[in-house]
Amino acid sequence: MRVARRALAGLFAAPALAQAAPVVVVVGGGFGGASCARALRRNGLAVTLVEPHATYTACPFSNTVIAGLRPMERQRFGYGALRDQGIGVAHQAATGVDATARRVTLADGSVLPYDRLVLSPGIALRFDALAGYDEAAAEVMPHAWHAGAQTELLRARLEAMEDGGTVVLTVPANPYRCPPGPYERASLVAHYLRTRKPRSKLLVLDAKDAFSKQRLFEAAWAALYPGLLEYVPLSGGGRVTGVNLAAREVVTEFGNHAGDVVNVIPPQRAGDIARIAGTADRSGWCPVDPASFESRLVPNVHVIGDACIAGAMPKSAFAANAQARVCADAITRLLRGAPVPEPRLLNTCYSLVGPGYGISVAGVYRAVEGVLADSPGAGGISPLDAPPAFREAEALYAEDWFATITADAFG
Amino acid sequence: MAPRLALSLLLQAMPAFAGEAPPGASSCLGCHSPARADGAIPSLRGRDPAEVAALLRAYRDGTAPATVMDRLARGFSEAESRAIAAWVVR
Numbered sequence: 281m282r283v284a285r286r287a288l289a290g291l292f293a294a295p296a297l298a299q300a301a302p303v304v305v306v307v308g309g310g311f312g313g314a315s316c317a318r319a320l321r322r323n324g325l326a327v328t329l330v331e332p333h334a335t336y337t338a339c340p341f342s343n344t345v346i347a348g349l350r351p352m353e354r355q356r357f358g359y360g361a362l363r364d365q366g367i368g369v370a371h372q373a374a375t376g377v378d379a380t381a382r383r384v385t386l387a388d389g390s391v392l393p394y395d396r397l398v399l400s401p402g403i404a405l406r407f408d409a410l411a412g413y414d415e416a417a418a419e420v421m422p423h424a425w426h427a428g429a430q431t432e433l434l435r436a437r438l439e440a441m442e443d444g445g446t447v448v449l450t451v452p453a454n455p456y457r458c459p460p461g462p463y464e465r466a467s468l469v470a471h472y473l474r475t476r477k478p479r480s481k482l483l484v485l486d487a488k489d490a491f492s493k494q495r496l497f498e499a500a501w502a503a504l505y506p507g508l509l510e511y512v513p514l515s516g517g518g519r520v521t522g523v524n525l526a527a528r529e530v531v532t533e534f535g536n537h538a539g540d541v542v543n544v545i546p547p548q549r550a551g552d553i554a555r556i557a558g559t560a561d562r563s564g565w566c567p568v569d570p571a572s573f574e575s576r577l578v579p580n581v582h583v584i585g586d587a588c589i590a591g592a593m594p595k596s597a598f599a600a601n602a603q604a605r606v607c608a609d610a611i612t613r614l615l616r617g618a619p620v621p622e623p624r625l626l627n628t629c630y631s632l633v634g635p636g637y638g639i640s641v642a643g644v645y646r647a648v649e650g651v652l653a654d655s656p657g658a659g660g661i662s663p664l665d666a667p668p669a670f671r672e673a674e675a676l677y678a679e680d681w682f683a684t685i686t687a688d689a690f691g
Numbered sequence: 692m693a694p695r696l697a698l699s700l701l702l703q704a705m706p707a708f709a710g711e712a713p714p715g716a717s718s719c720l721g722c723h724s725p726a727r728a729d730g731a732i733p734s735l736r737g738r739d740p741a742e743v744a745a746l747l748r749a750y751r752d753g754t755a756p757a758t759v760m761d762r763l764a765r766g767f768s769e770a771e772s773r774a775i776a777a778w779v780v781r
Contacts, residue, residue: 323708324708598721601721602717602718602721605712605717605718605720606717606718609707609711609712609717612707612708612711613707613708616707616708618707621714622714623714624714624715624718624766624767624771625715625718626715626718626719626721626763626766627718628721628722628759628763640758640759642759642762642763644715644763644765644766644767646766655765655766657765657766658762658763658764658765658766658767659762659763659765659766660762662758662759670758673731673758674758674759676731677722677731677732677758677759679731680722680730680731680732681721681722681732683724683727683730684720684721684722684723684724684727684730684732685721685722687724687726687727688720688721688724688726
């Protein structure tokens with residue numbers, strides 16, 4: 281078997297084999313993986329990041345791209361700063377994990393040995409969940425839930441729609457990436473329609489009855505987009521079971537809804553390598569120890585970010601970055617034979633309901649019986665009665681958070 | 692058994708490497724960048740740890756105006772807040 285020495289950046293020539301400094305391999309170069317690789321390297325460990333794409337396209341703020349409020353270029357990030365930091369970066373897909381031999385196999389057949397492995401593969405969209413909604417259908421009815429070409433496709437569809445058209449947006453049941461994201465998208469699409477195509481309608485079909493920051497979103501919709509945005513919850517027949525591509529319809533148990541633009545956000549699971557590595561359970565997501573983020577199913581393999589089951593912590597970029605830091609410190613301790621302390625993590629998620637109108641949800645998490653739970657008395661959503669200056673400040677902080685989190689992950 | 696327990700508690704409290712964050716502290720850097728000084732959200736690098744701890748106390752008590760810091764500060768005790776403040780200003 282060929283060992284990919286080049287990917288180990290020369291500095292750390294196959295140390296796992298040579299009994300030298302321990303090696304950590306990180307699979308996935310998003311907010312979780314890139315942040316974790318950098319934190320591990322800062323702790324003095326030899327790190328290789330495995331990520332097939334040379335450019336990362338960020339999901340947070342991609343809804344503003346869809347609404348025409350932000351250029352796509354501001355969503356794109358590279359890995360140069362990671363290389364400069366001494367992290368080996370292999371632009372390959374990870375195709376296999378041998379947890380007994382502690383080796384990762386890459387698409388080109390090369391093999392990376394590890395002492396500890398971090399999987400941060402994000403989500404995979406379940407193209408088997410909604411009848412008729414497969415990868416080909418996503419070219420007609422974009423999901424735009426992986427940022428990139430799909431984001432631009434949905435943007436183009438909205439731009440091409442005539443005034444007076446109907447946009448249909450479908451939302452899955454929990455859990456999925458970015459719990460408030462579909463409602464931010466609904467808000468910003470409504471903003472685009474109100475300002476550019478005011479005779480149009482937006483129909484939001486939801487597979488659940490309650491959602492993140494619900495009262496804040498609903499108050500904003502009533503104030504900003506009355507008569508334009510119609511929200512249909514599960515109890516109103518909002519659960520979509522399939523699509524009819526030819527008729528541009530989505531299918532529910534109570535009838536079909538046609539749209540000139542149809543945005544289907546399908547159910548999701550952990551990214552493929554999580555399942556290949558044996559870290560995903562029957563839910564499709566990965567149970568982990570809340571202090572170290574080590575897999576409950578596969579030793580020496582850690583899972584962070586959207587792919588892991590983090591209890592009360594949402595699947596957000598902020599959470600992935602926070603988990604990355606805690607996981608990196610835990611791995612550093614484990615490799616030194618030190619105990620891992622009780623975890624405490626934060627999350628803050630901002631959503632824009634319109635330009636200059638931001639809302640947030642925050643949480644503080646601790647381990648309770650092996651699961652991350654909300655700290656009593658902490659966290660919660662922005663006040664319902666906040667003045668406009670408060671909403672403006674939160675919109676500004678959202679932008680600032682994005683600048684900080686992307687600088688931390690990608691330099 | 693008592694000495695062994697004491698030793699294990701000591702090990703628990705001891706950082707395994709330089710600069711290790713106390714519980715909860717590393718998450719702060721998700722918004723408070725130590726590298727960016729021009730942000731709307733202030734960097735905490737170089738601030739007086741006693742001042743940061745006092746702010747956390749005021750957010751926790753609801754006596755300082757806040758958007759999100761009141762919701763976060765309520766998740767930590769005075770001792771935890773002081774440990775976070777001492778680390779986050781590095």
